[in-house]
Amino acid sequence: MVVAAVLASGLLLAGPALRRRYPVAWWLLCGFPVVAFRVVHTWRPLMAGCGLAVSRRPALTVVSGLVGKGAPPPQPRVPRRGLIRPTAGGFVLLVRLLPGQVPEHFVKAAPAMAENWQVHAVRVTSWKPGIVRIVASAADPLTDPRIPKQRGPGHLLRVTVGALETGAAWVVDLRRIPHWLIVGATRSGKSTLINALVAGLAPQAVALVGIDCKGGMELSLYEPRLSALATNREQAVRLLAALVDLTLDRMTLCRVARVRNIWGLADKERPVPVVVIVDEIAELFLVASRSEKDEAHAAGTALIRLAQLGAALGVFLVVAGQRVGSDLGPGVTALRAQLGGRVCHRVADPGTAEMALGDLNPDALKAAQAIAPEQAGTAVLASGDGWERARSHLITEAEAEAVAAEYAHLTPVLSELHVEAL
Template identity: 80%
Template sequence: MILSATASADSAGTGWSGWVLVVAAALVSGLLIAGPALRRRWPVAWWVCLGFPAAWLRVVRTWRPLMAGCGLALSRKAALTVVSGLVGNGAPPPQPRVPRRGLIRPTAGGFCLLVRLLPGQVPDDFAKVAPAMAHNWEVHAVRVSESRPGVVRIVASASDPLKEPRLPRQRGTGQMLRVVVGVLETGTRWVMDLRQIPHWLIVGATRSGKSTLINALVAGLARQPVALVGIDCEGGMELSLYRPRLSALATNRAQAVKLLGSLVDLTLDRMTLCREARVRNVWGLPEKKRPVPIVVIVDELAELFLVASRSEKEEAQAAGTALIRLAQLGAALGVFLVVAGQRVGSDLGPGVTALRAQLGGRVCHRVADPGTAEMALGDLNPDALHAAQSISPEAAGTAVLASADGWDRARSYLVSEEEAERVAEEYADLTPYLPELVGAGEEPSVVRLDRIDPNDLDD
């Protein structure tokens, strides 16, 4: 009886194991067959189910030979090799010591891992062999950055997320002064958060994607109860598209000087308001006293600084001084700058260099001269400068963005001029009335919106 019961139990266990194997094989076969369709429609699900396990296996299998082949492994001491031959009776010498890696964690479109450096190694040693890692692991690109002293972070992208970025569906107004404008090379969203980085410099040649990025930014901000102010000294050819949503627009340098002067006065008034309330910024004011945030968009910065006569020189100096003051004072007082141009160089005058120092966020598309890329990124990161100079004319919309926290390659969503104009008209009723700017520049049609509370907005 006991033998019979044991045999029955073994038979049942064997049956269950067989069924598990059959089900597992069916699932794997189904995933492989449906893989192409799954990858097109649900790329993240495809990556988690199929792509990442295969990539994980390649990394584990090739880690030691890859490190040795790239010169990142350290040989054992010669004495150990001799002892191994004597004691082991001709046994093979000990394997070289390779950097120790951490867990391989999946991301939305790739994976990442931490690696501890061996004595004598620096992060640049790993950055130089990033292309070899990408080829061995069969991924699109590998980025290496320092995580902490002695440890580097390796981020791999399985495919090129910048190839066809998809504009997400807009739901509500979003968080105040925070707009998703594109996608990063890592596959994550490209977010321009003016509360975190208040002032931005955007450069790019004609048809490089600069205007598309501004369209995406304005389309996002137009849905929020903020004031948009435009300065376009090329007759308003670019920013006049958003006229229904602008609280003020200057279309030549004389108007720009007057408008910037009014903005400086408005900023000083807000400073007095904060000082009387004993708070350090406008966000610390009570709800009923909190002024509306203002985003100033300057298109073609060079038109403000190019001079041909003495009178124009005085106007350019006045405009540059006002912009610098807004950049220095505006972040705490609810005034934010987005400055764009095809060419930005030190030859435009010392005011441009002083202004550049106040613009913490930088975006560099393909540019026509190396000086513009140097002005945008040279003082932040040499690697970012090299990446920006490598952008090809076919990669319209691709850019390198940098700040004090690091740099990334990114691409903005394709927002056409027609779409940006439609959004500006749709949300024209949110345009705040700013009496301080009445008469400064051209005056669009406005409605009154005196106070806002950013904490009431949905994230």
């Protein structure tokens, strides 16, 4: 008891400093035991208060038993809780549903759980039939995200760009989700995310291709590391057509080798992966004359073909814009359907958020619309696997230029994509 008292006193005295310098250690030593006790102690009354408990007997049987025998009422059945497992900034537990319950019942009770357990947020997801997964965050990890520095090139086409609300790293893996749509208003963090993505890809053996129809104001920072850069729609149409031809050539290569994608080729025969970054997609689709309409149609058709064919042939799309809506033309909606990964920052109009997230998850759409102007860098990312809140790592313009200069020697020479040559 004396030793325990000394340890407890030491933790109380060193707690504030430990929490600032070593938040994970503080949480595991001090925060998690307290919260875990709170969860265990309040589980039954919390489930009953949220309407998630079920009486063991019909109501009339209970009443007759009370009147006839004076016996105490039986305790209601509550969902069975699994082991509470700590994470770097919260905890996870699995809960088995009672007959008649569905995951949506627990989703509605998530705010009450967070309030009762005195944690920042609780997220409830379906884990497997009959079981839900409850993930709690003790504090908001997006306020001051701690992102480990990436050493070396890492895994091919896999980049850590920020932190998730759960405290885990936000990883963009183009091999798993090959095409992405990124939307966000001015100063929402969209450009910062693109900078983080390109900075992570720069040390890798990939070709980076930029399409920035605002005169190259955004992507020109990375020009030394780009294999091609189009700065207006005329150049973009030619570059996209060349990318389609490159994709068809790779298709022929795979067919001759009798493989289904370039990853089935031998290392010496495999062509370099190409990541195409399109900044401000609206500049490609907005039209003011007949000639511009033809250019916009050609650009949209080429992008859709790249999205349909590119994943297996080593061509990946990252499409970004401040405003993306069906009013830009049917090509935008068709392209959106091919972009499996979605990232939505704070947007200026609800239609853009609807375009980005509405077809994937209604809850993700609500979370994106709740992002405040002061939460720059915060976004909602969604795919077929679900959705998360996240915040990208800040890459300044000076850092972007430094990355481009440092890895300029790794830029693959793809002569068929040079805008001047086209």
